[in-house]
Amino acid sequence: MSLPTTLLLSLILFSAVLVSVLVALPGITASRGGKVLAFLVLFVLPLLCMAIGVSSEVERSKSTSFCLSCHVMEPYGRSLKVDDPSYLAAAHFQNHRVPADQACYTCHANYAMFGGVRAKMHGLRHVYVQYLGKLPQQIHLYEPYNNRECLHCHSGARSFEEGAMHNADPDLLPAVKANKMSCLSSGCHDVVHNISNLNNAKFWKGAN
Amino acid sequence: MAATSALEKRLRIAGIFLIVGLVIEATCLLWARPIAFVVMVVVGGLFCAIGVVVFLYSIVSARQD
Numbered sequence: 198m199s200l201p202t203t204l205l206l207s208l209i210l211f212s213a214v215l216v217s218v219l220v221a222l223p224g225i226t227a228s229r230g231g232k233v234l235a236f237l238v239l240f241v242l243p244l245l246c247m248a249i250g251v252s253s254e255v256e257r258s259k260s261t262s263f264c265l266s267c268h269v270m271e272p273y274g275r276s277l278k279v280d281d282p283s284y285l286a287a288a289h290f291q292n293h294r295v296p297a298d299q300a301c302y303t304c305h306a307n308y309a310m311f312g313g314v315r316a317k318m319h320g321l322r323h324v325y326v327q328y329l330g331k332l333p334q335q336i337h338l339y340e341p342y343n344n345r346e347c348l349h350c351h352s353g354a355r356s357f358e359e360g361a362m363h364n365a366d367p368d369l370l371p372a373v374k375a376n377k378m379s380c381l382s383s384g385c386h387d388v389v390h391n392i393s394n395l396n397n398a399k400f401w402k403g404a405n
Numbered sequence: 406m407a408a409t410s411a412l413e414k415r416l417r418i419a420g421i422f423l424i425v426g427l428v429i430e431a432t433c434l435l436w437a438r439p440i441a442f443v444v445m446v447v448v449g450g451l452f453c454a455i456g457v458v459v460f461l462y463s464i465v466s467a468r469q470d
Contacts, residue, residue: 220420223413239460
């Protein structure tokens with residue numbers, strides 16, 4: 198268990214104990230000190246616990262293990278460990294081009310305004326489908342993958358800006374940056390998760 | 406005396422709602438599943454919100470009494 202979670206649990210436990218004292222001895226609120234205590238224990242502390250708790254859960258929902266905890270995501274998790282550098286997701290994950298503990302969120306969050314909020318709203322829909330809906334046979338993105346998400350990290354990077362293939366055609370980089378030519382579906386980086394080929398794939402032994 | 410006992414009764418009710426809400430929140434923090442987030446916000450948040458509202462109502466109604 199992480200330190201922030203332990204501290205939050207301690208705060209919740211502390212609050213619950215103080216609330217229990219007030220429930221058992223409500224008469225102590227007759228004094229001025231008791232009134233202040235009641236305000237802190239029955240108003241400030243619960244709201245504080247809730248706010249920190251929601252913030253902690255939102256942060257945890259960005260983790261790779263959280264995304265992969267749904268059964269339907271299991272092959273996508275396996276694809277991160279394919280021992281083949283042409284697999285885009287695996288190459289990013291294994292070489293820490295994205296934080297390994299937030300791999301899904303880093304590539305699949307929308308980097309436009311309120312992108313994080315949209316990702317969370319999509320996540321709530323995924324939870325609904327997981328528990329109450331009908332799981333699709335094949336998962337699809339809500340919309341075609343936007344180059345903006347790639348350029349969030351790669352734009353300005355020397356390997357991207359001065360790469361031989363990227364500069365073979367002078368019109369290529371402007372088209373990519375304007376999202377007129379997709380990084381993924383244009384045929385350049387089109388092997389991403391490719392979960393249909395996982396049965397024949399070799400897996401990186403270093404992945405834990 | 407009656408006002409005091411009504412206030413104490415409402416404080417007890419508020420406290421019980423808050424304890425349930427806090428226990429749900431703690432359980433969800435230990436339960437690393439996507440549904441835990443929803444349970445924590447919807448169920449735990451609801452209990453905590455009811456507890457806080459009952460507490461605030463008890464203060465206001467005590468002054469009126």
